Amino acid sequence: MTAPVAHWLDNASFPGSSDRTAEVTNPATGEVTGRVALASAADAEAVIASAAAAAPGWAATSVAARTQVVFRFRELLNERAADLAAIITAEHGKVLSDAAGEVARGQEVVEFACGIPHLLKGGYSEQVSTGVDVHSKRQPLGVVGVISPFNFPAMVPMWFFPLAIAAGNTVVLKPSEKDPSASLWMAELWREAGLPDGVFNVLQGDKEAVDALLDHASVKxxxxxxxxxxxQYVYERGSAAGKRVQALGGAKNHMVVLPDADLDLAADQAVNAGFGSAGERCMAISVLVAVGPVADDLVAKIADRARGLVTGDGTRGADMGPLVTRPHRDKVAAYVDAGESAGAKVVVDGREVDADGAADGFWLGPTLLDHVTPEMSVYTDEIFGPVLSVVRVETYDEAVALVNANRYGNGVALFTSSGGAARKFEVDVEVGMIGINVPIPVPMAYYSFGGWKSSLFGDSHAHGTEGVHFFTRGKVVTSRWNDPAVKPQGGLELTFPQNT
Structure with missing residues (x-):
């Protein structure tokens, strides 16, 4: 039996002391391909201690030297991106082209981090008062923890660790135990890029590892x-321990289609955004809001496209892969059962898919439900699978009210030919990320990613300038240097200081 997928400490694989492990499977075959170590408290202590020991030296390293390491990581990732994509497909199940796209979007943040000297520079004001100057600076926090989900085992960690490292912090990454191997591949790339021991670390595990990061005093x-x-749990427990926390949560993303929209474009994008990566995206479109008379034509167009998709093994040219685990596949299918029982019409039934892959794969094909209403569980809950629900409304105002009444506020899209309607929609909706004729409005790396309401806990979004600020602390220095040619200076004055 091969050794479990291990932790990463001091630029080397670290097996740890725990005897707990979890299965790692290939979702396209159902085969158990390995096991991953689940950290004990002692394992977590060792990994965090390594990061803490490395933090002062890395923070003291020049910005130029840190940037050179990040740039070398970028170059190596460009050369070997296909290798990382293959690892993602083998453990997550998404098709190879989608995995390659994930790597490319993560690389955007690496490239943004290469510009960290400009992003870290402070300001300087001379002679703000007589003989007084003021300047500002940004400094690293120390050890930071990154806890990432199964659906993007490379991209989501890369939303955070390039900026954290470039800003002078050390990192402990806790990847999902469902697809852990990408984390070690990236750790090895950092070592090859010249990152010193202890700056990038991996702690494999489950809730015990998460709690260790949330509670440890060295993690800032x-x-x-x-x-x-x-x-919400991470935010509350981490904040109670005195940590800075950004916790991005779930979503129920709507796509509103107005009567003046290009219905063929809308249908194409609804399929792309609803069924890409088997719907296992926090920015997936899971609710299509058909306004007025467009519903029948739009549903027919989406159904026609969805029936033509090939569900199968991501290494064999399929359009859509399996779900990540069998329990998750069964949970998503149960939502379809519940929607049907509640009165939704199953237009395309993914439960009956004939997949191009092994019989034991975790298959569920594209599923389209029409006449969904807001009280149904297929509408209220984040399903995280290839299920697109159609809700019919009569007016623009009804559509906006539906979006705003939802507990989530991650992403929303509007399809229209009217610039006026688009401009009004941008103001009216209570959602953090908005697409206009764009179904998955994930911002570029130099903007920040994050939602509203129950889709975000904490005040800071991911990457962009907000990401830089999250991983640094600001200081403002007010200084006065006496001019030896001017005497006398000083003297007693107990009034509040004023700028004169």
Whole structure:
């Protein structure tokens, strides 16, 4: 039996002392391909201690030297991106082209981090008062923890660790135990890029590892992406321990289609955004809001496209792969059962898919439900699978009210030919990320990613300038240097200082 997928400490694989492990499977075959170590408290202590020991030296390293390491990581990742994509497909199940896209979007943040000298520079004001100057600076926090989900084992960690490292912090990454191997591949790439021991570390595990990061005094900040209940737990426990926390939670993203929209474009994008990566995206479109008379034509067009998709093994040219585990596949299918029982019409039934893959794969094909209403569980809950629900409304105002009444506020899209309607929609909706004729409005790396309401706990979004600020602390220095040619200076004055 091969050794479990291990932790990463001091730029080397670290097996740890725990005897607890979890299965790692290939979702396209159902085969158990390995096991991953689940950290004990002692394992977590060892990994965090390594990061803490490395923190002062890395923070003292020049910005130029840190940037050179990040740039070398970028170059190595460009050369070997296909290798990382293959690892993602083998453990997550998404098709190879989608895995390659994940790596490319993560690389955007690496490239943004290469510009960290400009992002870290402070300001300087001379002679703000007589003989007084003021300047500002940003400094690293120390050890930061990154807790990432199964659906993007490379991209989501890369939303955080490039900026954290470039800013002078050390990192402990806790990847999902469902697809852990990408984390070690990236750790090895950092070592090859010249990153010193202890700057990038991996702690494999489950809740015990998460709690260790949330509670440990040496960990100063936590970045988390996952479901809303866990995001809230991470935020509350981490904040109670005095940490800075950004916890990105779940979503129920709507796509509103107005009567003047290009219905063929809308249908194409609804399929792309609803069924890409088997719907296992926090930015997936899971609700299509058909306004007025467009519903029948739009549903027919989406159904026609969805029936033509090939569900199968991501290494064999399929359009959509399996779900990540069998329990998750069965949970998603149960939502379809519940929607049907509640009165939704199953237009395309993914439960009956004939997949191009092994019989034991975790298959569920594209599923389209029409006449869904807001009280149904297929509408209220984040399903995280290839299920697209159609809700019919009569007016723009009804559509906006539906979006705003939802507990989530991660992403939303509007399809229209009217610039006026688009401009009004941007103002009216209570959602953090908005697409206009764009179904998955994930911002570029130099903007920040994050939602509203129950889709985000904490005040800071991911990457962009907000990401830089999250991983640094600001200082403002007010200084006065006496001019030896001017005497006398000083003297007693107990009034509040004023700028004169």
């Amino acid at each position: 900040a936590i970045s988390f992406v996952g479901s809303t209940p866990i995001a």
